[in-house]
Amino acid sequence: MASTGKRVLALARNVSLSVPLQSQQPHYPLIFRGFFSTDPSISITNPLLLKLLQEPTSSVKSVLDSQENGFLCSSRLSLNALVTSLISSSMLKKAQLVLEWKLENMSKKxxxxxxxxxxxxxxxxxxxxxxxxxxxxxxxxxxxxxxxxxxxxxxxxxxxxxxxxxxxxxxxxxxxxxxxFKPNTDTFYYFISAFAKLHDVNSMQAWYSAKKAFEFSPDLRTYEALIHGSVKSNCFDFGVKCFEEMILSDIVPNTIILENMLEGLCKRKNFDEVKKFLNVVLDNGWEIDWNVVEKFIPVWFESGELEGMKEILTKLNKWN
Incomplete structure (x- = not known):
């Protein structure tokens, strides 16, 4: 038992090393993140952003009224970058004033x-x-x-x-x-996603049924929301049903769906279900990473199914 456990941990470490580490991002104080954003639409040297961050809230609209500054947020791209940076810097009131100023100018013109x-x-x-x-x-x-x-x-x-x-x-x-202006598939998705985040599975299911009643087929993002909501609200049977329905529709699950499915299966502490699911994931060549693997290792240790764990980790190691 002990030697098997050591082999399992060794395999786990090998799988860990085979997955590329995410690049480390430098840490900056919240107020400066807009300046160092990786988003190409946000200029590091945006003079209007710098000025708005320095000026008091009461001066935001007067700053924007100058011809030079007004020009700097005349396009959608520049306006988006400015407002997004202000929101990221927790300058919510200033971001609101920028939007109000833009709306007032659009109305005048x-x-x-x-x-x-x-x-x-x-x-x-x-x-x-x-x-x-x-x-x-x-x-x-x-x-x-x-x-x-x-x-x-x-x-x-x-x-x-x-x-x-x-x-x-x-x-x-x-x-x-x-x-x-009849509702379309996006309309229903917004409600399904909202209730999934609230872990309100009954409302989520109701909007899913309404979407099907309007004859809109669920897509990948809808299934992602449904499965996430099912796992977090401890109504995983519905999540399993959605996953099976998705596979029958030839929709390939993404990493987020696989993570949620694995989490739901681990909560049940049924090793056979977990093993079967992971074999399906690997046999189909679907994406899986070390963060996912880490979630089920403790469950397998608790179950005492170390040999089965070794089998899956070996397979993961070869796949990676």
């Missing part, structure tokens, strides 16, 4: 670019400000820009990210009863 309005709504979602997102939507309609399903979905997503579920439900009802 009678802006009719639908995509820009949708982009603003999405940024409001990142800021978790559903009231500002609604304001953008209202200004858009006032300017005579006809909304689309994408615009409604962006508004729903912004409301959900702001924990404003009542408004999100109301928008869904508007879409459902309309002729031109």
């Amino acid at each position: 009678n802006e009719r670019d639908l995509d820009f309005y949708i982009n603003l709504i999405c940024l409001c979602g990142k800021l978790r400000n559903s009231s500002l997102a609604m304001r953008v939507f209202n200004v858009m309609e006032f300017q005579g820009v006809k909304p689309t399903v994408t615009a409604f979905n962006s508004l729903i997503e912004a409301c959900i990210s702001s924990n404003n579920m009542i408004t999100a439900f109301s928008i869904f009802e508007v879409m459902k009863n309309s002729k031109n």
